[in-house]
Amino acid sequence: MHGPVLVGWLLVALCGGTGAYCLLRMRGAVGAVRQAAGAEAAMGLLMGVMALPALPATAAVALALGAVSGAVALWSGLLLASGVPHRTHHVVEGLAMVYMAVAMASGGGHGGAHGPAGTPVLTGGLLAYFVLYALRCGPLLLPGAAGTDAGAGAVRVGSGARGAVAAPEVTAACRLALAAGMAVMLLSL
Numbered sequence: 001m002h003g004p005v006l007v008g009w010l011l012v013a014l015c016g017g018t019g020a021y022c023l024l025r026m027r028g029a030v031g032a033v034r035q036a037a038g039a040e041a042a043m044g045l046l047m048g049v050m051a052l053p054a055l056p057a058t059a060a061v062a063l064a065l066g067a068v069s070g071a072v073a074l075w076s077g078l079l080l081a082s083g084v085p086h087r088t089h090h091v092v093e094g095l096a097m098v099y100m101a102v103a104m105a106s107g108g109g110h111g112g113a114h115g116p117a118g119t120p121v122l123t124g125g126l127l128a129y130f131v132l133y134a135l136r137c138g139p140l141l142l143p144g145a146a147g148t149d150a151g152a153g154a155v156r157v158g159s160g161a162r163g164a165v166a167a168p169e170v171t172a173a174c175r176l177a178l179a180a181g182m183a184v185m186l187l188s189l
């Protein structure tokens with residue numbers, strides 16, 4: 001990625017914070033909700049690491065990030081094949097991260113001096129997908145508007161009556177934040 005350092009640090013905060021929250025969401029969840037939270041946590045944390053302005057722009061770092069992103073995409077693809085819902089987006093997200101890591105490894109991304117990286121048509125297609133996905137998540141932020149796609153009901157995180165509740169609206173907010181972060185990362189590719 002290249003672009004202003006401030007944008008990089010804002011992406012680190014947004015994606016890293018969202019990934020950390022999704023880790024917390026995993027603690028109190030079961031089944032498909034837990035698996036979705038795990039994939040979102042992994043992608044959020046990976047996006048945060050990839051956006052780090054201080055990350056050395058070496059091919060080894062980029063390929064390591066791409067390998068982990070590919071593993072998340074493969075895991076999501078296997079779950080999709082077994083009938084677990086909401087996996088298509090995670091597969092696309094993981095493959096987009098692999099694409100950005102390959103562009104980063106080729107020297108064009110993450111502050112590289114070789115100019116724009118990646119294929120403009122593929123970058124544009126992915127950008128359109130993530131913008132549309134973010135717009136789709138927006139209405140789900142309204143209380144009561146989140147259906148089964150945003151998560152299956154409320155999940156208690158923590159212990160006791162004072163534990164935080166991860167409402168479907170918060171799950172939709174996490175997905176919106178990650179989609180917006182991915183769009184910004186693609187724009188700065």
